[in-house]
Amino acid sequence: MNILEAFIIFPVLTGPDGGWALDPDPVQELDLDLVLEPDLSAVLRRVDPRFLSVTIDASLAAEESFMALLSSSKVRTLSSALSPSFLRFGGTRQDFMKFKPQRRKRNSKNPGSSSSTSSNTTVSCQQLLPWVVEKQLKMNWTLQQQILIKEDLKRKFPTFSPPEVTVDLLNSFSSCCGFNLIFGLNALLRTSENVWNSSNAETLIKYCQSRRYRMNWELGNEPNSFEKKAGIRVDGHQLGLDFLRLRELMSRSGFYRDAGLFGPDVGQPRDHRTDILGGFLQTGAEAVDAVTWHHYYVNGRDTSLEDFLDPEILDTLTSKTNEVMEKVKLLSPTKPIWLGETSSAYGGGAVGLSDTFVAGFMWLDKLGLGATLGLDVVMRQVLVGSGSYHLLDENLDPLPDYWLSLLYKRLVGPEVLKVRKRSGSARSKRVRTYLHCSNEKSYSRGSVTLISMNLNQNPSRISVPLVLSSSSLEAFILQSDRLDSRSVKLNGRLLQMLEDETLPDLRGTRLPPSDLLQLPGFSLNFFVFLDVQAAACL
Incomplete structure (x- = not known):
């Protein structure tokens, strides 16, 4: 039995x-x-008052229409209840994303749309997604999920170009729900000298500044996997210099001079990953407001229900966290340390487990243990979107970990x-x-x-x-x-x-x-x- x-x-x-x-x-x-x-x-x-925070994976923006789900009245009701929180927009596909600064005619009836006049920064939280459109998008999302899964398995990620309306929707969603938005920039746009090409980021920053969008920034997602997913190797030393370049752009903009910059979003310590973190801290620590890393307990493709209840697996968070903290305290002792992305199982989660009641044991223990160990923010992958570790299901209904998160927010200081x-x-x-x-x-x-x-x-x-x-x-x-x-x-x-x-x-x-x-x-x-x-x- x-x-x-x-x-x-x-x-x-x-x-x-x-x-x-x-x-x-x-x-x-x-x-x-x-x-x-x-x-x-x-x-x-x-810990930070926004200790329990959430993410939206950049895969949601791979097909522009699905971003409109953030204007669903149900999504906004459920999300607002998790405020205050950071909202991180990033993930694997952020490094295949190139902002498209193409003006488009905006229909004022379109939820989340904004005027084409850049000085108009009014956000209407009453513009919500019509139920007929929401129903169709939820039906189409099933097919989109299969496309995303195939890309993940083949490790072939096509470049995509989110237009201005994608950024508008993110800003509207985060503003209306009481979230502090963190936008992940593409670190794989590089010059022939393997230095970050910041031109597209400059374009995006200028657009966001013209709209007066209050946001924070990241650069790159899991740089330790750049070579595997894109054939590009970036060492920690160069990554730190890239972050200094981004901080310089933010300072020059004026509007984002005091905005947050977080990174390097390295995967949990394993082999050369600690070397990337060490190299980054030596050159780029002064650029960031918090050091971020990612943690998952198990591989979603071969884990079991018993793993989700195994105290020895839960305790691995301690050793991984201590390893990161020792490195940070040695090289940049005053920097806060965040879990910039985390859930139960990597690879999109474990089907039939990461979205069920049993996942709550990993999630609640991570919140309790992470706060005790010294983590200041823990960002849950993912609020809504791809994978099996979401808080809201494909019908946008709350899953067990959502209710657990909501209770934590209300009861725990x-x-x-x-x-x-x-x-x-x-x-x-x-x-x-x-x-x-x-x-x-x-x-x-x-x-x-x-x-x-x-x-x-x-x-x-x-x-x-x-x-x-x-x-x-x-x-x-x-x-x-x-x-x-x-x-x-x-x-x-x-x-x-x-x-x-x-x-x-x-x-x-x-x-x-x-x-x-x-x-x-x-x-x-x-x-x-x-x-x-x-x-x-x-």
């Missing part, structure tokens, strides 16, 4: 409001898995707290916990949020000290009927949109003080301790 066949949902108890409730008489035969000893006196570290864990059971490696101050937009100062997950099939118990056990709390328990399901329940209630512009009520269940927390098998959990008055959070 494999783990999927063995998966059964732990019985959900019914509270007075029909929701989930804590068992007042915990099952005695359960072992105690963890004993928590939190330090609430001081903040361990603070940027202050990371230190918590010591003592093991009470051999299964403790499969119970993972992280502690933050609660989000002050949702809860009063002094409250704390415990992030926890149970990778065991059977329920587990956590013991908390008096400072927490004397507080009333709210519980948010995410479960699903199957690990490979595309649906998720919060405290026993199925999560789904009420209509295209209305999210469900994400209420927790209020529980009385208790020194024991019981986690259902295969569950993702947030416990908000309301009355703690933690000094670190005041």
Whole structure:
């Protein structure tokens, strides 16, 4: 019997409001898995308020019409709920993208369109995609996905030229949803001396400045793979000089003098990749506002459901992050470090896994562990678009990781707290916990949020000290009927949109003080301790 066949949902108890409730008489035969000893006196570290951020892959722009999906009322409703956030537009195809500065007649009825007069910078957030057009685009996207997959497999990426309207739509989307846009420029436009040819970037920057678009910039995606995908090798030293050139262009523009520049978006440490990062830092560190790298746990083409629940695989994030941090601290110790692109499985994700409930264990653990290790921003690949690791599916409906991300945004603050864990059971490696101050937009100062997950099939118990056990709390328990399901329940209630512009009520269940927390098998959990008055959070 494999783990999927063995998966059964732990019985959900019914509270007075029909929701989930804590068992007042915990099952005695359960072992105690963890004993928590939190330090609430001081903040361990603070992450950026936009810590959980999202990406849109440049493949969405390979065929211009699909960019209009960003004007869908459903997409904008779901995206706005994840604000504040960075929105990174980039990926493999950004290095095959050449901006097309061709004026085109714009229909004022076209969602996301803008006036042809460059001084008009008004963004209308009420111009939304007609449902008939949205329906047709979603049907066509299925075919487009197959084209993109074939290109990925053959590693043959045709050059494409997004027109001005693509940039207009990105700006409209990010502005209306409360995102800070990061636009990835093509680093494979190079001279005969293998120096970055900045002429097309200059054209794009001038256009964006004429429109007064507030944006940030990147240059190149995973330079360690340039040779494999384009037959061009760029070492870290030259890449750093290219970034200095881009920073010079931004400064000359005036408008983008203080805009963010992030890079080098190198793949996770392996072989020569750390050498690229080291060379880049030696010449280009002063150009960037944060050092970015990419991380995926497994290969999407040969992974298994068991991998998504393997604590040893989850722990690989620690070694990879420490390797990057050691390099950055040695050569540029003051620079923040970001995961500029990340998800569960590379190669577009794992079909039938990366878009299901089980992917949440990798995602939530990465958020908790990444913040503890010292990452300031984590950008989820991808909000909407290609692959199997998207937050919104092909019908633009939210997948389990979307609901998990939304709860994280609402419940978890940027202050990371230190918590010591003592093991009470051999299964403790499969119970993972992280502690933050609660989000002050949702809860009063002094409250704390415990992030926890149970990778065991059977329920587990956590013991908390008096400072927490004397507080009333709210519980948010995410479960699903199957690990490979595309649906998720919060405290026993199925999560789904009420209509295209209305999210469900994400209420927790209020529980009385208790020194024991019981986690259902295969569950993702947030416990908000309301009355703690933690000094670190005041």
